[in-house]
Amino acid sequence: MKKRLITTAAAGFLAGNLLLSGCASKTVQPGSQPGYDEGEQYLSLWVHVIEDTEEGKAYRESVDEFNEKYDGQYFADIEFVPRNDSGGGYADKINASVMSGDLPDVLTVDGPNVAAYAANGIIQPLAPLSEDEKSVYLPSILAQGTYDGNLYALGAMESSVGLYYNKEILEEAGVQVPDTDHPWTWSEFLAVLKKVKPVTDRLGGYAIDMSFPAGETTIYFYAPFFWSNGSDFVDETGLEADGYFNSKENLETIEFLKTLYADGYVSKVAIPDLFESGRAAFKFDGAWEVNNVYSNYPSISLGIAPYVVSDTWEGERYTPTGSWAYAASTSSKHIEGATKLVQYMSGVESGKRLNEYTNSLPSTFEAFDSTEIFSTDPNYKALYDQLSQYGHPRSITPVYPQVSASVQQVLENVVLSGHDGQQELDKAVDRIDRKLKRYER
Numbered sequence: 001m002k003k004r005l006i007t008t009a010a011a012g013f014l015a016g017n018l019l020l021s022g023c024a025s026k027t028v029q030p031g032s033q034p035g036y037d038e039g040e041q042y043l044s045l046w047v048h049v050i051e052d053t054e055e056g057k058a059y060r061e062s063v064d065e066f067n068e069k070y071d072g073q074y075f076a077d078i079e080f081v082p083r084n085d086s087g088g089g090y091a092d093k094i095n096a097s098v099m100s101g102d103l104p105d106v107l108t109v110d111g112p113n114v115a116a117y118a119a120n121g122i123i124q125p126l127a128p129l130s131e132d133e134k135s136v137y138l139p140s141i142l143a144q145g146t147y148d149g150n151l152y153a154l155g156a157m158e159s160s161v162g163l164y165y166n167k168e169i170l171e172e173a174g175v176q177v178p179d180t181d182h183p184w185t186w187s188e189f190l191a192v193l194k195k196v197k198p199v200t201d202r203l204g205g206y207a208i209d210m211s212f213p214a215g216e217t218t219i220y221f222y223a224p225f226f227w228s229n230g231s232d233f234v235d236e237t238g239l240e241a242d243g244y245f246n247s248k249e250n251l252e253t254i255e256f257l258k259t260l261y262a263d264g265y266v267s268k269v270a271i272p273d274l275f276e277s278g279r280a281a282f283k284f285d286g287a288w289e290v291n292n293v294y295s296n297y298p299s300i301s302l303g304i305a306p307y308v309v310s311d312t313w314e315g316e317r318y319t320p321t322g323s324w325a326y327a328a329s330t331s332s333k334h335i336e337g338a339t340k341l342v343q344y345m346s347g348v349e350s351g352k353r354l355n356e357y358t359n360s361l362p363s364t365f366e367a368f369d370s371t372e373i374f375s376t377d378p379n380y381k382a383l384y385d386q387l388s389q390y391g392h393p394r395s396i397t398p399v400y401p402q403v404s405a406s407v408q409q410v411l412e413n414v415v416l417s418g419h420d421g422q423q424e425l426d427k428a429v430d431r432i433d434r435k436l437k438r439y440e441r
Contacts, residue, residue: 041334043106046090047059048082048090054357063345066344101331105338106338109327112216116397123330126342136348136365137363140317140391141158144322155323155363156350157323158323162386163305164275164304166278166281167303173281178305183313185313203279205277206266209283210283212416225308228318230313230314231247238398241436261416275300290380303379326341348364355371
């Protein structure tokens with residue numbers, strides 16, 4: 001697939017011109033940084049958080065460990081460039097450095113944006129990894145970091161979304177939860193909701209706590225409904241939306257979601273803490289919800305059910321994944337060293353440390369297997385089983401921000417506002433295609 005470097009940033013996350021001229025790299029002399037000695041290859045690293053946060057502390061400790069492990073060979077110098085509330089700050093500095101050619105050797109990239117960074121010449125493929133080296137990572141991590149057949153990034157952490165349920169409500173309704181490999185189909189789930197609705201009505205709530213908020217939440221939580229129905233939002237190249245985003249399968253998915261609202265299983269207006277107050281049987285939410293309930297709502301008897309699948313599901317990967325990853329910038333002239341740093345920062349010990357500090361999910365099998373909570377706590381175990389067996393990265397395309405925004409807009413317009421489904425899907429394709437015109441197919 002031929003690509004061209006576009007002269008404006010990929011939609012929604014960078015602004016300004018992407019002119020990679022000069023590629024000046026930071027010059028640091030041995031002795032100028034504590035621990036940086038003669039003969040070591042200097043590697044600069046940017047991360048997207050404040051050092052004083054738990055996540056920042058984990059990154060700092062992993063860098064220190066890397067420098068100790070590779071003493072005499074490599075020296076990594078970490079710089080903390082936090083995002084602001086609107087997501088800028090970090091992205092602004094990357095944008096400015098793209099234009100000056102002064103990017104670091106390694107930088108963090110939010111998983112869904114890997115394709116855009118790659119297609120726009122901000123990051124370069126990692127040095128080749130052996131099959132053994134790649135096998136330590138969850139398949140979803142490798143898929144997220146791959147674009148146009150090349151591996152560009154490895155996840156610092158992984159994430160997932162659970163179908164949380166209130167055990168007491170399901171017990172009262174006489175509902176049994178299936179195992180990971182036999183999730184409820186749409187038809188079965190509707191039958192379950194019919195059983196639990198009388199219970200949640202009595203409690204003054206709804207069967208499901210769900211909404212379609214602006215931002216990344218909507219596609220992250222609800223893309224599995226589309227994936228399990230045999231569809232996606234773009235083709236495998238990431239450069240074609242027509243026939244995919246507006247497919248008959250996606251229209252079927254939207255019609256199913258409309259049914260949830262039409263039958264009164266979901267409130268059209270978001271109700272704060274509906275599930276946490278014990279008035280909803282189910283809730284779709286990120287992995288952080290486990291610790292939230294444990295810490296703040298201990299009276300809730302929490303469980304995680306397998307994500308619901310369409311009636312035509314044939315066992316494919318379909319559950320949500322994706323988080324921040326490490327990549328080597330195009331400014332780096334030390335791709336072997338940069339790749340070593342990427343591997344270490346995304347590796348077993350770093351993943352275990354991030355889990356300890358932030359409760360984030362690791363990106364490697366060994367980190368999961370050697371962290372006790374994923375074998376002793378049934379809810380964390382359910383998240384790991386879902387990730388390892390059925391994890392699916394979000395759509396891999398250089399116009400991902402436009403795809404994400406379009407999913408949210410379509411669901412809001414059709415499911416909540418009653419607009420025609422096919423018309424809204426076609427309109428979304430037109431919007432996405434305008435962004436895709438920047439790329440040669």
